[in-house]
Amino acid sequence: MLKKLLAFAVFACVGVVQANQGVAFIHGTGKQTDAYNDYWQGPMIQSVIQGLPNPSNYVVINCDFEQFMWDSQASGCLADQLTNFINTKNITSMKLITHSNGGNIVRWIMSNPTWDSRYPNIINKTSEVIALAASSAGTPLADAATNGNVFEEAVGWLLGYKSDAVKQQQESWMAYYNQNWLLGTAGRPSLPKSFVNVVGTDVDSAFWDSDSYCGGYTLNVGLEFTQNWLDSCSDGFLNCSSQEAAGALWFRDKSKTRGREPLSHNQSRRKCFNLDVFLRNRI
Template identity: 70%
Template sequence: MRSLMLALLWAPLAMADPGLVFIHGTGKQTNALDDYWTREFVDSVRQGLPDPSRYLVVNCDFDQYMWDDQAAGCLASQLTGFINQGNDSLILVTHSNGGNVVRWILSNPTWDGRYPSIINATHQVIALAPSSGGTPLADAVHNGTVFESTLGWILGYDSDAVKMQQVSWMSHYNQNWLYGTSGRPTLPTAFHPVIGSDVDSAVWDSDSYCGGYQYQVALEVTQNWLDDCSDGFLECRSQSAAGTPWFTDTDKTRGSEPLSHHQSRRACFNLDTLLRNRVEELL
């Protein structure tokens, strides 16, 4: 009898047609596959699916506030289209601010008529370096010195989305609009962050070149505004503010290497393999 009950519990998931969705972070994307994630990364992770062709790379304007129609509305439209193609059990892989846009949808089912179906179809969210608690860099860009504001502009951090990611602003959203943080209702689906803890940019260290050495150098500079435990853009406590962490980079990466904010969307230090194996386990 016990075996029969377990089989019945697992049957709906086993019968579902799983799909994998990659959701980018801050920025207006028209070709996120090549410009944000890289084909190497996406092609590696999607091999964890029974049918690797069942995947979607989202392209939206995440320079907007998370609830904006160009952000959450665009994401809802693309996810709905993907579900309507027969993908009725979704694993969402988000990066950075993409986790906030997804949390908006999961936390506000009555905001948009498309949200309930998306919530019902979403099996799990794997949130790579999510900015759940905001970042002091956003505060520096909008409220800091001329140098800090200029630095933010050079790095492309001047937008409504970055304004939204100021620490006090995200605290307000977390307390009033979003689920998954301490003292708030839990999210309707599992939300598991992967936390980046440091930036390596030593010129003699080959690991510093994964994903592009220039990005490591820039993130090493911006890390000066953050706690010691950070990925160069987000502090660890922000990344772990919502949901239940899956792991901190050095606990599972090859050679216990840290993942900078840029490297956490690249095939660096077996991150893609970890994600691919996770997809297989979930299905």
């Protein structure tokens, strides 16, 4: 009996040693070289990683997401940095926290495992994708910016001008990709790993409301302006229907956030209204 107990204890200890959890923060559209400070900001990341058994097991991705999702500078760069993270930290299980178009690039990897020899190991090591304001069905603002109409000046600071990533996020283009290349949307096979959505439903930018300043007041003002050309349920950049088009709903902002505050597209990547706490607890 004693031998059996000792054997069980050894087996349990080995299991604990072998389990090495990590988290990756994956930015949205844009060419990032310091996403830690410029995209997510330190307070957000440092709060979330406290949910890890080893808070040093995280990586902040810096890639050129101005490209099409299949481009070597986009999904190829992401695969390279995730593979390096897995190998360097000996990661056995990781959660991917994505924002906006980052969710599409992750879905590309998940949907096309034979495209790149690194993809299968990344999929295998991924336990869950937490998609913050994912642009899974694109946005009318990408159509507007690409077509060069009056929206171009208004959304250029948010999207960039007519980059491949912006073209990709046109609604008709995303409909094509979802039907032919990407998994997880209605009528398509499920993604190989859980893909859960946090959805922003509104934008507040009243100057007298301190909550409007979380994440940057000027950015929230711009998002409230662009919201005029979106559905009543939107985060200023994406309609709720786009954010919910792939995977499954985790929650819409007001159902969980402090004070039932909405999360603008900018605030859903920042430490606003306890979003960081929900992510921390989930990982």
